[in-house]
Amino acid sequence: MSPLALATAACMLASFLVCGIPFGLLIAKGSREHVDVRTVGSGNIGMTNVARSAGAAAAALTLACDAGKGMACMLLSHLALSDFVFGGDWAAAGVETPFGWALALVYLSCVMGHVFSPYLGFRGGKGISVGFGAALGLHWPLALAILAVFFVLAIPSRYVSLGSVAAAAALPVVGALMGFGPWVELPLAVTAVVVIWSHRTNLRKLARGEERRFSVHRGSSDKRDEEGGSR
Template sequence: MTGKMVLWLLLSCVVTYFVCGIPFGLIVGSKEGHIDIRRVGSGNIGTTNVARSVGAKAAGLTLLLDALKGFLSTLIWSHVFANVLFMGNFERMAPTADFGWMPSIIFLFAIIGHVFSPYLKFKGGKGIAVGFGAALGYIPAVAMGLLLVFLVGAVPSRYVSVGSISTAISLPIWAAIFGYAPTTIYPLIIITLIVVWAHRENIKKLAHHQEKHFSFHHSGDKDKNA
């Protein structure tokens, strides 16, 4: 890599980390429900806990904003890399190409920022919404595959965690199916490991039949453990 490429990559990773670290679930929960989402339900700042502890509207907004920050990160930086480093040659950024790993690294830092938020003492969400958005901005075909896996896992079981964990595991598999370059897939494998790790408590609850089905908070409901 050239010095110019290294500098742009470092800049993009830092910006992505701080942008994707924005805890929209906490912000929306405070604005819509006037509560600190970290102190109710599971204490997680993600869509599921917002849905259970605040309501459908707040959950939808959290989902949208978390997905949007991931989407814009991979989309914008892919364009920046192509224009600044490769004279507008977007083919060099393709996931099957020699520099497809660069947007893949941005994808990884979007997940790192969300799961280890710099604004919450390196705690955060579990990476599903931001991950879907990041995939949509860079590898939309894989994003559709991820959505399919999530629905197949979550809808019949009514466990969001089942859909989420299955989706994370399927990420590098979809990439391999679509013939992406190994250097593009390696960061995706790390993403899978991070997201599965973020769901470690859910895995324990599933194993002990203690995981709760998905539900929305309704006015007058007491706080539920998420």
């Protein structure tokens, strides 16, 4: 096995394990609501269900941790590849080079680790927050482009799932427009399929008009204050 293939495999495994950490579950359990998000709402461990179940603060922290783990894995993998394979040449390990497939595979592993968490019986989130964070570490213009697609659909409709699926579908398209090679595009396309597949229940609900719009849980103390103030 070549040094590049060996280093890539090691980075993929490490990224899968790190990105499998279910921060949403841990944060919601540690919040004042003390809720297991797997048993409420959609049962998902991602930011949207945390927002509905444990409130805005827990959701924001979940978003930061999920995006952060993806970005950290990509940047550290880029550093490892550049140091151990390319003699410290950061640019040579970039996604726009002939060896960009290595980082693209690590990107796929980040999302796979989150969606198929090894700590939760290979069940996890839907890959959006970690995918965005990892995209920032992979190629930040790509991340901003898919974020724009997400906002264009999610904000006016308040359907997070709609924006998420559109952003996932746009991932390989935007990559192609940015000139990524076919061996980079393939992992991006697989990532898009995985994320869209993870939203299959949401897509069915959207088709039936049953999908919930984005909302934030308000704690019991907030509700009591509101009720007291309205009397």
